[in-house]
Amino acid sequence: MLHSPAVYGIFGYPIGHSLSPVMHNTAFAYHGLDAVYVPFAVHPGQIETAVKALQALQIRGVNVTIPHKQAVIPWLDELTPEARLIGAVNTIQLQDGRLIGHNTDGIGFLRSLEEAGAAVEGRNVLLLGAGGAARAIAVQLCLSQVRCLDIANRTRARAEELAAFLQQHLPGPAVSVLPLEGAPLAACLPHVDILVNATSVGMESADAAALPLTGLCPSQLVCDIVYRPRLTPLLRAAERQGARTVDGVGMLVHQGAKAFEIWTGRSFPIPLVRARLLEALEARGSGLAGEEEP
Numbered sequence: 001m002l003h004s005p006a007v008y009g010i011f012g013y014p015i016g017h018s019l020s021p022v023m024h025n026t027a028f029a030y031h032g033l034d035a036v037y038v039p040f041a042v043h044p045g046q047i048e049t050a051v052k053a054l055q056a057l058q059i060r061g062v063n064v065t066i067p068h069k070q071a072v073i074p075w076l077d078e079l080t081p082e083a084r085l086i087g088a089v090n091t092i093q094l095q096d097g098r099l100i101g102h103n104t105d106g107i108g109f110l111r112s113l114e115e116a117g118a119a120v121e122g123r124n125v126l127l128l129g130a131g132g133a134a135r136a137i138a139v140q141l142c143l144s145q146v147r148c149l150d151i152a153n154r155t156r157a158r159a160e161e162l163a164a165f166l167q168q169h170l171p172g173p174a175v176s177v178l179p180l181e182g183a184p185l186a187a188c189l190p191h192v193d194i195l196v197n198a199t200s201v202g203m204e205s206a207d208a209a210a211l212p213l214t215g216l217c218p219s220q221l222v223c224d225i226v227y228r229p230r231l232t233p234l235l236r237a238a239e240r241q242g243a244r245t246v247d248g249v250g251m252l253v254h255q256g257a258k259a260f261e262i263w264t265g266r267s268f269p270i271p272l273v274r275a276r277l278l279e280a281l282e283a284r285g286s287g288l289a290g291e292e293e294p
């Protein structure tokens with residue numbers, strides 16, 4: 001009899017360095033599921049065709065990464081409230097013939113904090129960055145009822161646009177905008193419970209001076225979404241100043257875990273997946289993290 005495993009995968013371009021196949025194939029094997037997860041290099045001009053082919057090919061689900069996270073949206077039947085607010089999809093689920101777009105980045109970030117024993121409700125959060133990753137995290141932080149959210153970004157207009165969007169669609173926490181440097185940022189730092197770097201700074205240490213590396217304190221939790229290097233200049237500075245830290249591997253694992261739950265109803269074997277992921281990261285040496293997200 002012909003053997004036909006369930007197929008899952010990831011759409012990106014380029015996609016050769018994706019770590020998601022390692023994570024999901026580890027989890028399929030752990031659960032003894034007859035399934036396989038493959039990378040699909042989908043040229044930007046072909047994304048409509050690729051999404052529409054999911055149904056015909058009976059592909060059960062895909063992750064979506066750069067540059068397709070927004071481009072897939074017009075071809076989906078439904079978006080979850082989070083995906084709609086974030087304006088980007090990183091997980092597509094095929095359910096009863098319908099294509100449902102999810103975004104698990106924000107919840108993945110939140111779970112990585114929970115894993116470290118940190119709650120965000122009622123906390124003051126300083127978010128560095130206003131790009132796609134920052135937006136996913138900001139939406140989730142507002143949904144999780146942080147007390148106040150300050151957003152600092154190199155391009156101030158982008159931070160202002162994000163803050164205005166959050167205030168309009170997620171009223172609750174006070175959201176304000178700061179420059180990424182100088183006296184206002186220094187004055188804000190002592191009031192911050194949780195500092196999150198959601199910029200790409202830290203992949204190359206030379207850029208690290210763009211982030212606040214001083215004025216941190218032991219009561220703070222400092223998080224970085226950059227996972228290579230795992231110990232970024234910001235996390236190293238935070239450790240030196242006695243702050244607790246959460247590295248970017250947590251968000252990577254937990255966004256995958258949530259996608260796996262959506263597709264299979266099973267849970268990720270987190271310690272095993274993390275171990276395999278760290279082995280894969282180590283084997284790949286010191287290239288840029290951005291090449292392999294997620």
Ligand code: ATR
Nearest residue numbers: 129130131132133134154155158199200201207210
């Ligand atoms: P992603 O989807 O990974 O978030 P992105 O949307 O390109 O990627 O956003 C990258 C973020 O890193 C932005 O906040 C960007 O700041 P700008 O909005 O000013 O571009 C920030 N960033 C990238 N390189 C930076 C640098 N050298 N210094 C400060 N911020 C930087």
